[in-house]
Amino acid sequence: MRAILVLLIIVVLVAIAAIALGFVNVSQTRTASLPTISVKGGSAPAFNVQTANVSVGVENHVVQTPTVDVKKP
Template sequence: MRGIFALIGIAALLLIGAMSLGLVNVRQTQQAQLPNVALQGGQAPAFKADVANVTVGTEEKTVKLPTVALQEQKVAVPAIKIDRPTGAATTETAQNSADGDTRN
């Protein structure tokens, strides 16, 4: 069974390759037309399904939940202090000077 599918796949790839290279040209020579069909009688099938009754809602329950308490404490945190030398250019001033802009 796998061999048949493999052969059909290979044939399809060969056909697609031949069409893309212009070796095969498929063109429609006649318009298609649906047959005239008369429908009479018949009956759709009937079904009956027994399903469960599902109720969705809320109810009050007592459960244990964790609580978080906030309190202020003094702790040491990292701090950065920069003392620039007097007359040192800031990044913005240095960039303006490089661009030829003399405004400060």
């Protein structure tokens, strides 16, 4: 499997080098165009969504935190 992957990479690199050095010339002979599509009728889906009421408030609390003393020797 690894040998096939290495061989494929080598082939791609050789193709890129051939195009870059001018050994292979790629030119476009016909322009591309999108297909014509006709859409008639239909409707978008409808949804009824009910969500919970969320109230956000602020409360003040006193939190005791420990103190750390660092003493150098």
